[in-house]
Structure formats: structure tokens, C-alpha cells
């Protein structure tokens with residue numbers, strides 16, 4: 001039993017599934033054009049038609065397969081999905097006079113979808129088309145000032161539509177609306193992290209059969225959690241490989257080895273410092289750096305495979321944000337989204353990959369992986385560790401990466417991160433980092449002129465790393481950090497704090 005989400009290309013389709021998971025409901029995302037037979041295999045109790053970039057009146061507008069709308073189960077259309085429902089039932093959809101983008105207040109709302117919801121309802125909008133004529137059998141159940149038809153319902157056939165996106169966090173009461181839809185469908189809400197683990201274990205076993213799995217492990221949250229999951233799924237047929245690419249932080253190799261030991265996973269550490277730094281020499285373009293790192297990771301795994309015996313499968317702790325940001329690359333999803341940066345484990349992978357990838361977390365978000373980690377008993381200090389990107393300090397050393405710059409950055413980073421812990425601020429940030437910029441500026445120290453590098457500090461708060469706010473760290477703390485860095489790292493004479501959110505910036509600088 002499930003809810004089937006038909007995807008018409010919205011950026012937020014995965015968020016619908018995510019909200020259902022949070023509400024304890026099992027859902028499956030299928031392409032919008034899936035056949036009726038395929039949809040029936042999932043035994044759905046309800047269907048969601050997602051949003052999407054097309055307009056329903058376009059000649060080639062994507063549509064659900066014939067018969068889907070005749071299924072005798074509740075259907076919720078979101079944005080494009082609502083416009084499609086309205087059009088199919090004989091209503092009209094046109095480019096609106098007033099487009100809505102961002103937050104809008106519902107001026108009126110009522111009906112089954114809004115049961116139990118009171119007070120103001122802030123709805124996040126992203127549309128240029130609107131339902132201009134209500135189809136027969138439907139009534140309006142929500143309005144905004146600019147869009148008189150913002151919600152529609154046909155309680156007889158149990159067809160519902162909303163013009164806004166209930167799945168995004170910027171629609172604060174959207175979760176309640178989706179919960180109401182689940183109730184209308186009669187979905188039992190007993191889906192939880194335990195089920196997810198069972199399902200992931202079964203999927204891995206099905207994919208891998210009797211094969212051997214090499215796990216790319218970094219000591220980070222995702223790959224450490226994956227180690228525990230894979231140990232459950234394939235037991236002894238698992239070998240974890242940790243690459244020291246020379247781009248790690250101060251003392252990180254020893255710390256990771258010590259932290260992973262108690263997990264009881266068969267761990268091999270590979271010293272690939274020369275190889276990575278050699279390949280990166282002279283390269284200053286961020287995308288090129290990322291691609292080189294992605295490729296060298298794979299080459300390092302291949303060399304280990306040659307030593308350790310054959311491995312068909314390479315497991316990585318890839319998450320959904322890595323996939324969506326790497327869109328368009330050789331190992332990314334063909335979602336039509338823009339390429340923001342090639343994450344080393346997705347868009348940065350070489351075309352000639354000789355492993356089959358095992359990536360059970362590919363559709364999940366960080367906080368969900370942390371829930372799985374809790375269930376699998378990952379120690380808290382690993383579970384709540386800030387993420388550290390696979391390309392490591394290479395993407396925080398802007399421009400060309402050299403041993404000298406890495407050494408400077410390591411010392412700055414260590415002062416900042418230890419400082420956050422010392423002042424009890426580490427857990428309040430989702431991620432913190434230091435960047436070595438290529439900017440040199442004039443300073444005065446000990447009455448002498450200096451002409452040295454600028455370091456940037458960055459700390460953000462976020463749930464899912466898709467969007468982020470810069471952390472409001474106390475001025476006194478920042479002052480202490482600036483002081484310590486300039487005093488202890490002689491190559492730095494200026495420290496700045498990054499006060500940009502994501503968007504418009506990203507978390508890493510490259």
C-alpha cells in the first residue's frame with residue numbers, strides 16, 4: 001500500500017515523498033508518463049500529480065497515462081498537477097495576469113484538505129498559469145488576493161488541487177495539509193526509519209547478490225552510516241576503503257581511523273596524497289578540480305581492487321542534494337535541472353566507471369540519514385559531525401592547490417573548528433569551514449608592513465543543505481577567532497566572515 005507521486009519535473013517532487021516519509025507514509029515516485037499497469041503494481045491508495053515547468057495548454061505538455069484519472073482513489077494535484085486536473089475536468093487554464101512567486105497568504109480556505117488548520121495560512125507559490133474557469137463538479141477551497149482559484153476540490157470523486165506547494169518548508173502548514181490528504185486516502189501511517197532500513201537492506205541484497213562490495217568511506221555521517229547498513233546487508237563481503245588524498249584536515253586521518261575502528265568494519269587506508277596533488281598541480285578552475293578529484297578517487301579504488309581481489313560494486317554515501325546539484329553529468333539524474341557544481345561522487349565520476357554503484361541513500365536527505373544512523377547505533381560524535389566534502393580542502397583553497405596553501409588552510413580551519421567546540425557553538429551550526437582566498441592585502445603588524453592572504457570563515461544553519469542561512473555567530477567569538485588566526489598563522493593578515501545565504505551563494509566557495 002502506498003501513495004504514488006507522478007513526477008512532471010518539479011524541483012520539489014522529492015520533497016513530497018520526504019514529507020510523506022515524515023508523516024509515516026510510504027510513497028513511490030514514478031515518471032509522470034508511467035503506464036496504468038506500472039502504477040497499479042504499487043497498489044496505490046492515492047495519487048499525487050506533482051508540479052512541473054510545462055503549461056497544460058502546451059502542445060507537448062506531459063500527461064498521466066490514460067485511465068489514471070479514472071482510478072477510484074483520491075488524487076491531489078500540486079500546481080501543474082492541479083492545473084491538469086482542472087483542464088481535464090473541463091475547466092480552463094491560462095497564463096495569469098499576475099504571476100505569484102514566493103510567499104502568499106490564503107485569504108480564504110476550507111474543506112477536507114484544510115481540516116483542523118486554523119489561523120493564517122502562508123503558501124509558497126511558483127506559477128505563471130492559473131485556473132480561470134472552474135470545472136463542473138468542483139468548488140473553490142482556497143483563494144489568495146491575486147489568485148481566486150488557489151485550491152479546488154470535488155469531494156464526490158475525491159479530486160483535490162492546490163496551486164501552491166504544500167511540500168516546501170516555506171508553506172509552514174503544508175505538512176498538515178498533506179497529512180489530511182493521507183487521511184482522505186486512508187493510508188496507515190506506520191512507515192518509519194526501521195522500515196526504511198529494512199527496505200534498503202533488502203534492496204542492497206537484491207542488487208549485490210553474492211558479489212563483493214568496496215565501500216568508499218570518509219569517516220563522515222553518510223558513509224559511516226552506510227558501513228553499518230552494508231554490514232547488515234552483505235556482512236563479510238564488505239571492505240571499506242578510506243583515501244587520504246592529501247586534502248584532509250589537521251590530524252583527520254588518525255581521527256577517522258580511530259573513530260571507525262569500533263564499528264568493526266574491515267577498513268583499509270590508502271595513501272594517495274602524491275597522486276592527487278600531482279594531478280591537481282597547476283589547475284585552478286573549480287569544475288576541473290572537481291572532475292580530477294572524482295576521477296582520481298575511482299583510480300585509487302581500482303588500484304585497491306587490483307590488490308584486494310575483484311569487486312564488482314562500489315558503495316558511496318551519495319545523498320539527494322549531491323545528485324540534484326550535479327545534474328546533467330554522466331552519473332547524475334536526467335532531471336532537467338541545472339548543473340551547479342559537480343559533486344566528486346556523482347558529476348565528477350569518470351565516464352569509464354568499471355564498478356556498479358551501490359548508493360542506497362541517493363534519494364534521501366542528510367537529516368533522514370542521521371535518523372537511520374541513530375537506529376543503527378552510530379556513535380553520536382560521528383552522527384552529528386558537520387559534513388566535510390569529498391574533495392576536501394581542495395575546494396576551500398581557491399584557485400591552484402599547493403602544499404603550502406593547504407598547510408596554511410589546515411591551521412586556520414583547526415583554530416576555527418576547535419574554537420566553535422570550545423565556545424559550545426559547534427552543534428548550533430550545521431556546517432562550518434574556513435576558506436583560503438587568493439586575495440593578498442596590506443596590513444601592519446609589529447610596526448611592519450605585511451602583504452599576506454585573506455582567510456574567510458563560513459558557518460551555516462540548514463536542515464537539508466539545499467538551502468542555508470549564514471549562522472549568526474557572536475561578535476565576541478568572531479573577534480577571538482580573528483585574533484587567534486592572525487596571531488598564530490603568520491601567512492594570514494586579514495579574516496572575513498561570509499554573510500551570504502544559499503541561495504544565492506553555495507555553502508562551499510568552489
Ligand SMILES: Nc1ncnc2c1ncn2[C@@H]1O[C@H](COP(=O)(O)OP(=O)(O)OP(=O)(O)O)[C@@H](O)[C@H]1O
Pocket residue numbers: 215216217218219220221222223224241242243244245315316317318319322345385386387388389390391
Ligand atoms: N576520503 C575519502 N575516502 C573514501 N571515500 C570518500 C572520501 N571522501 C568521500 N568519500 C565518498 O564520497 C561520498 C560523498 O562524500 P560526502 O562528504 O558527501 O559524504 P560523507 O563524507 O560520507 O558524509 P559527510 O557529508 O557527513 O561528510 C562519501 O559518502 C564516500 O562514499
Ligand SMILES: O=c1[nH]c(=O)c2[nH+]cn([C@@H]3O[C@H](COP(=O)(O)O)[C@@H](O)[C@H]3O)c2[nH]1
Pocket residue numbers: 290321325341342343344345387388389390391431465502505506507508509
Ligand atoms: O562529498 C561531497 N562532494 C562534493 O563534491 C561536494 N560539494 C559540496 N559538498 C557538500 O555538499 C553540501 C552542499 O554544498 P554546496 O552548497 O557548496 O553545494 C555541503 O555540505 C558541502 O560541503 C560536497 N560533498
Ligand SMILES: NC(=O)CC[C@H](N)C(=O)O
Pocket residue numbers: 010050051052053054055078079080081126127128129130
Ligand atoms: N510550479 C509549477 O508546477 C508551475 C506550473 C506551470 N508551469 C505554471 O507556471 O503555472
Ligand SMILES: [Mg+2]
Pocket residue numbers: 218220221387388389390
Ligand atoms: Mg564527507
